[in-house]
Amino acid sequence: MMKEAPLAPELAVTRWFNTQKPLTLAGLRGRPVLIHAFQMLCPGCVIHGTPQAQKAHMMFGDSDLAVIGLHTVFEHHDAMGPAALDAYIHEFRLTMPIAVDQPGDGIPTPVTMRRLGLRGTPSSVLIGRDGRIRHHGFGQEDDMAVGAMIAAAIAEKPFRTAMNAAGITDTDACTDEFCHAP
Amino acid sequence: MMKEAPLAPELAVTRWFNTQKPLTLAGLRGRPVLIHAFQMLCPGCVIHGTPQAQKAHMMFGDSDLAVIGLHTVFEHHDAMGPAALDAYIHEFRLTMPIAVDQPGDGIPTPVTMRRLGLRGTPSSVLIGRDGRIRHHGFGQEDDMAVGAMIAAAIAEKPFRTAMNAAGITDTDACTDEFCHAP
Amino acid sequence: MMKEAPLAPELAVTRWFNTQKPLTLAGLRGRPVLIHAFQMLCPGCVIHGTPQAQKAHMMFGDSDLAVIGLHTVFEHHDAMGPAALDAYIHEFRLTMPIAVDQPGDGIPTPVTMRRLGLRGTPSSVLIGRDGRIRHHGFGQEDDMAVGAMIAAAIAEKPFRTAMNAAGITDTDACTDEFCHAP
Amino acid sequence: MMKEAPLAPELAVTRWFNTQKPLTLAGLRGRPVLIHAFQMLCPGCVIHGTPQAQKAHMMFGDSDLAVIGLHTVFEHHDAMGPAALDAYIHEFRLTMPIAVDQPGDGIPTPVTMRRLGLRGTPSSVLIGRDGRIRHHGFGQEDDMAVGAMIAAAIAEKPFRTAMNAAGITDTDACTDEFCHAP
Numbered sequence: 001m002m003k004e005a006p007l008a009p010e011l012a013v014t015r016w017f018n019t020q021k022p023l024t025l026a027g028l029r030g031r032p033v034l035i036h037a038f039q040m041l042c043p044g045c046v047i048h049g050t051p052q053a054q055k056a057h058m059m060f061g062d063s064d065l066a067v068i069g070l071h072t073v074f075e076h077h078d079a080m081g082p083a084a085l086d087a088y089i090h091e092f093r094l095t096m097p098i099a100v101d102q103p104g105d106g107i108p109t110p111v112t113m114r115r116l117g118l119r120g121t122p123s124s125v126l127i128g129r130d131g132r133i134r135h136h137g138f139g140q141e142d143d144m145a146v147g148a149m150i151a152a153a154i155a156e157k158p159f160r161t162a163m164n165a166a167g168i169t170d171t172d173a174c175t176d177e178f179c180h181a182p
Numbered sequence: 183m184m185k186e187a188p189l190a191p192e193l194a195v196t197r198w199f200n201t202q203k204p205l206t207l208a209g210l211r212g213r214p215v216l217i218h219a220f221q222m223l224c225p226g227c228v229i230h231g232t233p234q235a236q237k238a239h240m241m242f243g244d245s246d247l248a249v250i251g252l253h254t255v256f257e258h259h260d261a262m263g264p265a266a267l268d269a270y271i272h273e274f275r276l277t278m279p280i281a282v283d284q285p286g287d288g289i290p291t292p293v294t295m296r297r298l299g300l301r302g303t304p305s306s307v308l309i310g311r312d313g314r315i316r317h318h319g320f321g322q323e324d325d326m327a328v329g330a331m332i333a334a335a336i337a338e339k340p341f342r343t344a345m346n347a348a349g350i351t352d353t354d355a356c357t358d359e360f361c362h363a364p
Numbered sequence: 365m366m367k368e369a370p371l372a373p374e375l376a377v378t379r380w381f382n383t384q385k386p387l388t389l390a391g392l393r394g395r396p397v398l399i400h401a402f403q404m405l406c407p408g409c410v411i412h413g414t415p416q417a418q419k420a421h422m423m424f425g426d427s428d429l430a431v432i433g434l435h436t437v438f439e440h441h442d443a444m445g446p447a448a449l450d451a452y453i454h455e456f457r458l459t460m461p462i463a464v465d466q467p468g469d470g471i472p473t474p475v476t477m478r479r480l481g482l483r484g485t486p487s488s489v490l491i492g493r494d495g496r497i498r499h500h501g502f503g504q505e506d507d508m509a510v511g512a513m514i515a516a517a518i519a520e521k522p523f524r525t526a527m528n529a530a531g532i533t534d535t536d537a538c539t540d541e542f543c544h545a546p
Numbered sequence: 547m548m549k550e551a552p553l554a555p556e557l558a559v560t561r562w563f564n565t566q567k568p569l570t571l572a573g574l575r576g577r578p579v580l581i582h583a584f585q586m587l588c589p590g591c592v593i594h595g596t597p598q599a600q601k602a603h604m605m606f607g608d609s610d611l612a613v614i615g616l617h618t619v620f621e622h623h624d625a626m627g628p629a630a631l632d633a634y635i636h637e638f639r640l641t642m643p644i645a646v647d648q649p650g651d652g653i654p655t656p657v658t659m660r661r662l663g664l665r666g667t668p669s670s671v672l673i674g675r676d677g678r679i680r681h682h683g684f685g686q687e688d689d690m691a692v693g694a695m696i697a698a699a700i701a702e703k704p705f706r707t708a709m710n711a712a713g714i715t716d717t718d719a720c721t722d723e724f725c726h727a728p
Contacts, residue, residue: 041266041273046228052690059690076269084223084266087258091223144598144605147693155701234508241508326416326423329511337519405630405637410592440633448587448630451622455587 005132008033008125011070012102012111015082017089019097025131028066032134032153033127036096037070037113040080040088042121048140049122050094055143056150057096063154069098072113072121077103129156187314190215190307191297193252194284197264199271201279205250207313213246214316214335215309218278219254219295222262222270224303230322231304232276237325238332239278245336251280254295254303259285311338369496372397372489373479375434376466379446381453383461387432389495395428396498396517397491400460401436401477404444404452406485412504413486414458419507420514421460427518433462436477436485441467493520551678554579554671555661557616558648561628563635565643574612575677578699582642583616583659583669586626586634594686595668596640601689602696603642609700615644618659618667623649675702 010025025033036053038045050069057067073080082100089098101110116125119138126135126149135149192207207215218235220227232251239249255262264282271280283292298307301320308317308331317331374389389397400417402409414433421431437444446464453462465474480489483502490499490513499513556571571579582599584591596615603613619626628646635644647656662671665684672681672695681695 041269043274055690059688059694076273079266079269084261087223087261091258092225142605143689144601144693147690148605148697151694151697152701155698237508241506241512324423325507326419326511329508330423330515333512333515334519337516405633407638440637443630443633448625451587451625455622456589 005128005134007131008035008127008133009112009115011068011099012115013099014102015100017086017098017100018095023066023068023097023099025127029131030129030158031064031066032129032150032156033066033068034150035068035070035116035125035127037072037101037116037118037121037123037125039071039073039075039121040085041076044140045122046092049124050092052141052143052146053124054094054096056146059147060150060154065150065154067096069094069096070101070112071098072101072110072118072123073103074108074110074113074120077108126150126153128153129158187310187316189313190217190309190315191294193250193281194293194297195281196284197282199268199280199282200277205248205279205281207309210248211313212311212340213248214311214332214338215248215250216332217250217252217298217307217309219252219283219298219300219303219305219307221253221255221257221303222267223258226322227304228274231306232274234323234325234328235306236276236278238328241329242332242336247332247336249278251276251278252283252294253280254283254292254300254305255285256290256292256295256302259290308332308335310335311340369492369498371495372399372491372497373476375432375463376475376479377463378466379464381450381462381464382459387430387461387463389491392430393495394493394522395430396493396514396520397430397432398514399432399434399480399489399491401434401465401480401482401485401487401489403435403437403439403485404449405440408504409486410456413488414456416505416507416510417488418458418460420510423511424514424518429514429518431460433458433460434465434476435462436465436474436482436487437467438472438474438477438484441472490514490517492517493522551674551680553677554673554679555658557614557645558657558661559645560648561646563632563644563646564641569612569614569643569645571673571677576675576704577610577612578675578680578696578702579612579614579673580696581614581616581662581671581673583618583647583662583664583667583671585617585619585621585667586631587622588667590686591668592638595670596638598687598689598692599670600640600642602692605693606696606700611696611700613642615640615642616647616658617644618647618656618664618669619649620654620656620659620666623654672696672699674699675704 008025011023013022016022034053034056036049038050040046053067053069056065060067071080071085085098085100101112104110104114122139124135124137124141124146125133128134134153190207193205195204198204216235216238218231220232222228235249235251238247242249253262253267267282283294286292286296304321306317306319306323306328307315310316316335372389375387377386380386398417398420400413402414404410417431417433420429424431435444435449449462449464465476468474468478486503488499488501488505488510489497492498498517554571557569559568562568580599580602582595584596586592599613599615606613617626617631631646647658650656650660668685670681670683670687670692671679674680680699
């Protein structure tokens with residue numbers, strides 16, 4: 001069943017906040033990753049989703065979970081540019097790494113949002129150590145359920161350890177057990 | 183004691199939303215007025231203060247209370263311009279009249295905010311039928327207390343009725359009982 | 365329209381908590397009264413209604429509002445006797461006067477609850493200075509609305525002052541303006 | 547470090563609700579167990595702790611987690627007897643198995659509560675598949691944290707599988723890896 005789960009597509013990002021160097025899913029392979037897709041003027045994000053993602057970033061700070069905010073602007077582009085996002089991040093005291101999704105080419109939906117097939121904001125995508133998508137959520141999600149799915153992803157058998165045991169290197173493609181995103 | 187309460191200074195506004203024609207405190211004299219001063223990127227406004235003001239606007243819609251949102255931007259001016267505010271009002275489904283406070287001349291604090299002596303956002307200013315300030319609040323306020331102070335202001339003796347009884351016209355200045363803002 | 369509102373029937377009480385001497389609506393005539401009907405094992409009471417009534421008791425402590433908790437047990441009588449209620453009042457730190465409604469004669473519904481025509485718990489009954497019912501609520505009520513209706517009741521023309529002006533004494537029955545409960 | 551964690555002491559129960567047959571920790575060995583210690587008249591239990599435990603009971607219903615409510619009455623014994631608890635369980639729609647802790651012999655603290663060394667109510671005790679205590683909480687706990695610790699306990703290597711692999715039977719005492727409660 002795990003093998004059926006799709007590999008998470010790579011992020012397409014024009015700018016990062018709260019991180020010294022750009023992050024990639026390829027570079028985070030082996031670690032569980034929680035992507036929180038949001039818009040700074042989306043009420044469900046501002047009031048519930050984004051504080052929840054920030055809370056997960058703090059609560060699992062001792063683990064190897066990576067929480068990434070993804071600013072997927074698909075409406076009101078003029079009101080949610082990088083300067084506005086910068087002020088928002090500052091005022092709402094967000095400390096998780098936040099990526100600006102690459103604008104769509106001639107369409108309002110940005111690139112990573114389209115790749116992930118998100119229905120809107122807030123959306124959450126939980127990626128396992130093997131790079132495959134474990135959970136796809138849209139709208140308000142329960143704190144207890146979010147905590148449980150993150151902990152389950154953290155508890156999964158370490159990916160690189162398993163790869164090493166199988167004699168696989170990072171540059172290999174799929175095996176029976178694991179797949180490497182392009 | 184009532185006589186001691188200061189007269190509310192007039193609004194200085196560069197743009198209105200959610201109203202066909204500009205509002206003035208002078209024009210609203212005789213009605214109780216709740217001014218909710220906010221910034222669209224102020225967390226305490228977005229999460230608590232502004233929904234509370236919008237709720238008052240709806241709850242007291244059958245009374246003659248006037249609720250006015252006042253966008254008093256004193257920081258991050260680039261991120262909170264009229265286009266951004268327009269998107270915010272739309273996304274958060276705000277229907278109360280909202281005024282953009284006039285930018286300060288060489289200072290970050292806008293004009294009405296300075297006139298009212300506000301300490302920050304969110305702030306609430308409740309003005310009685312006589313144009314005098316009944317309540318000055320800063321930060322999170324309790325719903326029950328807000329409901330009570332609004333109802334008390336609504337219940338006050340109608341200003342114009344009292345003025346008429348005293349033979350005063352709108353163009354008169356102060357009397358022992360009432361004052362007319364310039 | 366006010367004249368049409370029914371007079372609140374008198375309380376029938378077997379025991380009081382949090383007050384030195386028994387209270388009666390007749391004795392409170394002239395003051396606004398908020399009756400909060402509850403059962404100590406009713407979830408909607410414990411979680412929302414009773415804390416709201418206790419908050420009103422504290423918030424309007426400087427006014428002449430009287431808040432009365434009325435324990436209207438109509439089910440699980442064995443589990444909600446006076447000893448249990450005493451423990452509940454202590455643990456939940458309730459300080460408003462609380463009356464135990466008189467058990468019904470051969471029916472589960474207690475006497476005052478039946479007189480007031482309550483549909484269940486929590487219920488709130490707001491009584492004006494003239495002894496007439498201003499509001500009848502059942503289930504969860506909004507804090508802002510509760511604050512507003514209480515403040516409106518407090519702001520009403522003092523009953524005794526009006527009675528005195530009209531030359532009425534407490535022992536008189538109804539006049540055009542006011543009625544005295546039996 | 548795991549080896550240091552104490553074995554959970556057995557429950558001492560005088561009556562069960564919401565289960566056909568009595569439960570024991572010995573009988574649940576191999577499964578993670580969440581014990582929620584509460585009193586029906588403890589505000590922190592009624593408003594937060596008990597709804598949280600009930601939510602965990604529902605949310606993890608597809609896993610082999612066992613959630614047990616433990617009524618540890620250490621005060622107001624007269625108000626929280628079995629009949630009162632029965633009414634409480636019914637009114638608050640609790641469906642998890644609930645045990646009445648055995649009264650202390652001459653002391654107010656009941657037996658299981660003393661064995662577990664609980665400081666008060668609400669308390670939560672999470673027991674791993676090996677019968678050892680993973681977490682000891684007192685007071686209000688965050689939903690996300692609770693979800694995470696439960697999921698981590700569920701994700702632990704199955705106890706009996708590991709025992710079988712090591713050729714251990716249930717009647718063995720401690721090995722390097724696992725210990726069996728007396």
